[in-house]
Amino acid sequence: MNIIVCVKQVIDTEHLTRIVGERTIGDPDLPRVVNPCDLVAVEEALQLKERGIADEVILVSVGSSSAKDALYRCLAMGANRAILLCDAAFEGSDSYATATLLAKAIGSLDYGLILCGQKAFDTKAGQVGYYLAEMLRIPIISGAMKMEVPSGEKVIVQRKLRGGHREVLEASLPLLVAVEEGLNEPRYVSQRAISRARSKEVKEYDRKALGLSPEYVGQRGSKTEVTSLLRPRPKRIFVPDLSLPALKRLVQIETGGFKQREGSSLTGIPQEVASRLVEILLSNKLLRI
């Protein structure tokens, strides 16, 4: 059974010091990397191939021609071949339009499992997998922190929940699993290995080759549109009550602006205090026995 891994090349945000005012950060000089979650997906696929559960690991990516660098890195890790969907008409694609492209490319392939990263480092939508699964009519499990494929038939996933808890889910193949960082430690590859990987196959498809009409791709095929890139909005911060006179505003700032609470005092020997407190906590549903 083959595994398909969706890979995205993203901007290395460590080096982003200023926003360029266009709708997509297209500056070709900005350094780019493989989306970290996608590396985890590639690694997981390779480990399954090494265990004999999968035959081929096929990479699929939507991007400009620079995305080939990302694909070569993943090919150097051990993937077999790659498909790059590249066309100026694909610019401005949101998650939905990107999924449309991926679904068209993957639909004709033979696979048992599709892996992708949970979220892209840059756009952070986390939705492509869902749209893709729906379009391919296969189930999706996301937020995978741990994955087991005991045979070639089903997958057992630990899914991340609130509060650090995990849910255990399982489903039969074919299936799409979106993986989180931390599921595994992607292997390191040297520059030399990446250069050697350039001999592996990267097949490029543009819109016509994919067989999609213009209204299904790019901005036209999207359901949402990014209208501008702004400076990040500051998080909420305490602002004193501006209707107060100046000296009172200062006192609010000095004392941290918290509202005084009319607390009840508990007195007595420790056991009495403790029992009274536990009563209060139970009645306020702060404790469950």
Add this chain to the structure above:
Amino acid sequence: MDEIWAVLERYEGELDDLSWEIVAQGREIADRLNQRLCTVIIGSNISSLADSLNHRGVDEAYLLDDPGLGTYTPELHAQALSNFIQERGPRMVLWGATPNGSDLAARTAAKLGLGLVSDCIAIEVGKEGSLLYYKPTHKEKVCSTVIFSHDRPQLATVRPGSTEVKDLRSAYEIKVTPISPKLDPSKCAIRATGMIRTDPVNLLVEEADTIVSGGRGVGGKDNFRLLEEAASILGGTIGGSRIAIDNRWIPRERQIGQSGRTVKPKLYIACGISGASHHVMGMKDSEFIVAINTDPGSPIFRLADVKIIGDLLQVLPAITNEIHKQKEASKRK
């Protein structure tokens, strides 16, 4: 009249705290657009949950009630919700951007072939009722503004902590409408087989619902054991003020205060902490604060819902023992 929907999540049988943020966000938009705010709650036997929404700024509560929806089953929940959305056609649907909320929103968007803006920090209503969504991207270095190419329904998940919760009490008598959701379990391919719960003691302070926190009054690293025991039995974790970190009693990531972490747990028990402003700034929004200190003049008492003037070295073990006693008693029943 058009509707703005807020899909609320349940956590341990109650509506989770994020609900109030989503209601606040939804109410603001509903008011600007002159529309109704309706909450959607999905679960089993949930009629009592709507009561807590009364007089809280909500026009109507839709209860999608079915035995199969007791726990969060992604595919069934998505079916129930997407069918209901198709039936009623609301203008906007909001969820909290939690693991389950985000999952349900994305599944719903995919099923209906609609767009979704995830993890918004603000939604603005423009002229002629257009909606503009603010979403942080590029590792928080950029704020993208997003619009939908279709007018309705617009789907969005809201980042927890981004909306100020206003006290909307005494407004809006709520109408509760139970709905029988359309479900097709045969279409479900994912089976839930279990749950792995982490020991809350290992949680980060920002994630914990209960924090037992220690300051100068704890006196030494060994005494922190008493705080750990109390935290453990309360289902929480430990934290501390700057002194606890400077003295190497607890690790740096458990420091609470302006030069450490800011926390908003349900329960904060401050032990031997005087309440200096830089510590208080890091925990003042905790829902319920208990302060234990031998000095009645400690500023922390001004912030406490329950004040205990006493020695934490005696009071904490007493609390731990009392809870232990009650747990044992209830097991025997």
Add this chain to the structure above:
Amino acid sequence: MAQEYQNILSPVEVGPITMRNRIYFAAHATVFMPLHAGVNDQSIAYYEARAKGGVAAVLTGCHLIGPVSTLTPIPPSNLADERTIPDLKRCADVIHQHGAKVICQLGAIGRLAETRPFGGVTWGASPVRLDFPPITWEIPHEMEIEEIQEIVEVYGKAAKNAKAAGYDGVEILGSGGLLNHQFLSPKINRRKDEYGGSLENRLRFQFECIEAVRESIGKDMILGFKMPGDDFVDGGITLDEGKEIACALEDTGKLDYLTVVGGIYINIPTHVPTMYYPLGPFVYLASEVRKTVKKINVNCMGRINDPTFADKIIADGHADMVGMVRALIADPEFVNKAREGREDEIRRCVGCSEACYGRYRRGLHVSCAYNPQAGRELQYPIAPATTKKRIMVIGGGVAGLEAARVAALRGHRVNLYERESELGGQVRIASKATGRTDFDEMPRYYTYQMGLLGVDVHLESEVTPEMVMKVNPDAVVVATGSVPRELGVPGGDQKNVVEPRAVLQGKIEVGQNVLVIAGEHNMQALSTAETLAEKGKRVRVLTEAFYAGSQAPFGHCSNVYSRLLRAGVTIMPLTAVKEIRGQTVITSNVLTGEEGRIEGVDTVVAAMGGKADCSLYRSLKGKVKELYAVGDCTQPRLIPQATLDGLRVGTKL
């Protein structure tokens, strides 16, 4: 790079120039030179230490330009005069050598100048007297149009000189109650011409100054404007107008950044937040402005002394850069230490303002309470010792700790002895007062340094002359501190008369009705009074001076006064205590001699300062090879003097 501080350590573009990180040494009065002057050797060494320490930029100034009064011509040391260029160039070169940028802050003093020293006339936007707290009670001359133009011109001249000196940018001081602020604030500017009234008119002067400076510096230098976000006086600028001002300034298209601060008067805590304030109390002004402007950089400052807190400010989007003053005076290596993950080594500013702001108000050069080397970089360089000695330091208060630290740094083998179970001496006691827990940072810093530098610390060790003889060190530094001085009036030895150290340490029971005698004129009496008021006691404070705490830094004193008054404490000035009889205290007015009685006093807390505890020193005189005494045991004084003693001796050994 420490993952923890990736935000403050990330570079940022400010106009045409990229800053290497987000922290800069903001402009502040250093008093190495007169306020209208440029830089000298002392200030260059001071700035160099911070540039070397890793800051992205050093702001020199504020350099007050323009005539201080009509009788004083612009002196040759004023930046408007070309003769300052060589010194400025030396300064710029030194800062550049260490990889930092250098920006020149320019301002005009306006009505804050006094005519008494110079004669002549002071200039202001309107003839309006300063309110409390006064720097001067004089009413200025209302500037005529030609005089306004003269100031604008002089801004342009000074900026040109900064450019010729190789500076990277200029910052116009539009806040702090100086001339630009005087034109901007509706509280002060009552003009009826085109420079007063509407916001547009009040901005006119600012635009003209900005234009003049930009004209002189061209487009390759940075131009910033420090503006008030809120005047914190009724009738002045509030945040709503502050946001409008920021947008208008951005729209000139000539500025690269705005620094948003609060306050119109430069000696209450809005300017220099005391330790009673939380960290970064005015960051919200910068944050709100940053949310409102389109894309100009916005900086914040004010009591930001911790790298984690500073990192959060940037991470949460509240500001583009963080300005620090006291934090960097206390530790010039702040940025380097954060970057190298050595944050425990940072000497964090405590917010006491004793030696930085407190000295400036007296016309003395800036320093730091427990970094006495600040401002004295040339006088007390710390170099390796030629002969390594075995040193015994007796006393773990700040004087002894500083001596031990410096001696150990220089390579000596140091043993430190302390009687109590923890280091810190009187500073540990001071930290027990309400709102003063920041003082604990001093012993924390020193304790960590002792470990780092290999000093052997012996706690709970009382040292006798015999012990010293036995150890036979090469040098002894006695730092045994002081004991509380007695009240010295009849009845002063009664059981209900106590001293503040024991009260703060919780060693004594204090009754309900308390009288605090503020006999030491600094913060001890006032902070003890507040601590007792917090506990619910009825507290009255007596002082012989015109006001209690008259020796304390003004901003600190006025802050604690406001807290005491809010807590219901009564303060009685010009009152001496003549006698204590049981629960009655007999007082007398210091000027008229009139007697008074205060009845029903349960406890009298007599804060009379210290009495040198020099018995060990005396008994060692002539008996050891090298003997020194530092701190209170020579003369009871305050923290800055004690640590300076320690530095002096440490470098001498």
